[in-house]
Amino acid sequence: MVSSVTTEGLDGLMNSGASRGGASDEARGEQVRGEQIRYVDRREIFAQHAFFRGLASAAIDELVARSRIERCRRGKTIFRRASPGTAMMAVLRGSVKICTVSRGGKEAVLNVIAPGQVFGEIAVLDGGPRTADAVALVDSDILVLDRRDFVPVVRAHPDLAQRLLEVLCGRLRKTSEQLEDAFFLDMPGRLAKALLSAQVPGAGGTVNVQLTQRELGEMIGTARESVNKLLHTWQRNGIVALRRGAIAIKRPAALKALAEGEEALG
Numbered sequence: 001m002v003s004s005v006t007t008e009g010l011d012g013l014m015n016s017g018a019s020r021g022g023a024s025d026e027a028r029g030e031q032v033r034g035e036q037i038r039y040v041d042r043r044e045i046f047a048q049h050a051f052f053r054g055l056a057s058a059a060i061d062e063l064v065a066r067s068r069i070e071r072c073r074r075g076k077t078i079f080r081r082a083s084p085g086t087a088m089m090a091v092l093r094g095s096v097k098i099c100t101v102s103r104g105g106k107e108a109v110l111n112v113i114a115p116g117q118v119f120g121e122i123a124v125l126d127g128g129p130r131t132a133d134a135v136a137l138v139d140s141d142i143l144v145l146d147r148r149d150f151v152p153v154v155r156a157h158p159d160l161a162q163r164l165l166e167v168l169c170g171r172l173r174k175t176s177e178q179l180e181d182a183f184f185l186d187m188p189g190r191l192a193k194a195l196l197s198a199q200v201p202g203a204g205g206t207v208n209v210q211l212t213q214r215e216l217g218e219m220i221g222t223a224r225e226s227v228n229k230l231l232h233t234w235q236r237n238g239i240v241a242l243r244r245g246a247i248a249i250k251r252p253a254a255l256k257a258l259a260e261g262e263e264a265l266g
Helices: 042-048 057-066 121-126 147-156 158-184 187-197 213-220 224-236 252-259
Strands: 013-015 036-038 067-072 077-079 087-093 096-101 107-113 133-136 140-146 199-201 207-209 240-243 246-249
Touching: 042 057, 057 067, 057 140, 057 147, 087 121, 087 147, 107 213, 121 147, 121 158, 140 147, 147 158, 158 187, 187 199, 187 213, 187 224, 187 246, 187 252, 213 224, 224 240
Parallel strands: none
Antiparallel strands: 013 036, 067 140, 077 133, 087 140, 096 107, 096 133, 199 207, 207 246, 240 246
């Protein structure tokens, strides 16, 4: 099943347990009380994050003062569909899946948010409820900006508003692409595209996908057994390597060819 993508995703040592009063009803994401998350400088976080990089100094100063970092353990629900949209979030480390669950319990993975990307922006901008669930795929560090703090900064800094518009346009483009793939791309092509979209850097220069085969099936609308069979075929051809808890991409060019509707060579 392919659905539209309706995603939402300091100085020295920052204590991850220091959350603000009047916190949202959303899950605090295993915020580790009494434990410190090491980041050299809050300003450096914004300077290196793909979404915030290059913003005006005044905007960065306001965001630094109003942000916090939360640590989410693997499998932790960060927020649920229909919950209040009280914060926008950015992935610093790890990855987050955006998903929705049918009444019958079937899950559809709509998107995977990687480091350098934001989520939760839709409900924050319009003040409405969350449109999907957000779940940490691996242990992750999440930068959190509460709506009551973030919206005034957006209003005061047009360059930040422009970036949010670009994010929303990107969501719409991806929705159109998903619908096109559902009609015109075969299952191997959809799986190849899903692997490429979910890849993250691993240890030793490897590139890994940390989705389970079930989650990949939910992402492309097919059974886990079909995903398993195709991945084993690709492993024999040297395109991927199946490892415990991850899928290593060995030949990204072959996956790209499949994602474009071509035959992988070799």
